[in-house]
Amino acid sequence: MKQIKKEKTGAARARDLVCGMDLSELADLAEVPYKGASFYFCGSGCAERFKSDPERFQKEPLIRLSNVWKVFKMGAVETQALRGVDLNVWEGDFISIIGASGSGKSTVLNMIGLLDRPTDGMVFFIRERMFLCSMTKKEPNSVQGYSVSCFSNII
Numbered sequence: 001m002k003q004i005k006k007e008k009t010g011a012a013r014a015r016d017l018v019c020g021m022d023l024s025e026l027a028d029l030a031e032v033p034y035k036g037a038s039f040y041f042c043g044s045g046c047a048e049r050f051k052s053d054p055e056r057f058q059k060e061p062l063i064r065l066s067n068v069w070k071v072f073k074m075g076a077v078e079t080q081a082l083r084g085v086d087l088n089v090w091e092g093d094f095i096s097i098i099g100a101s102g103s104g105k106s107t108v109l110n111m112i113g114l115l116d117r118p119t120d121g122m123v124f125f126i127r128e129r130m131f132l133c134s135m136t137k138k139e140p141n142s143v144q145g146y147s148v149s150c151f152s153n154i155i
């Protein structure tokens, strides 16, 4: 899984409306003009998807990860498993997360599946900012009707 090195804090960043990626450090963006404005994307895949339904991608995705960090601490050892992950998951999406062993695939799936909470950053489920603790304490039924399944032979 490719992660761009980022600082934990940051001003508002330009985002790819489809995949959610922070575009501020990417070159060769794909530009799509729409209703007199220019929209920028990480590549042709997201640009084409936006063109197919521009209004949809200006709304909120089903799940959104924004600058998500996960740091595991074991004694004096600290592992930065996720360093500022941005990701949009739209209803009906079928996604694959690919990366080397130890790159953080399982950790990010735990965030997407609301099984673990980030050290820093935000996880939104249908516009609600949500961590494991608030989900179980506040609105245990708010995710009914949706299932987040992780299919993998390597997680």
Ligand SMILES: Nc1ncnc2c1ncn2[C@@H]1O[C@H](COP(=O)(O)OP(=O)(O)OP(=O)(O)O)[C@@H](O)[C@H]1O
Pocket: 072, 073, 074, 079, 080, 081, 099, 100, 101, 102, 103, 104, 105, 106, 107, 108, 154, 155
């Ligand atoms: N509970 C934990 N405590 C400490 N370190 C952890 C924990 N879970 C994951 N890590 C570390 O975080 C990093 C990312 O681990 P993760 O399991 O997310 O990788 P992965 O991409 O799923 O790897 P694999 O392909 O081997 O399943 C690794 O360095 C791992 O050792």
Ligand SMILES: [Mg+2]
Pocket: 105, 106, 107, 154, 155
């Ligand atoms: Mg794994």
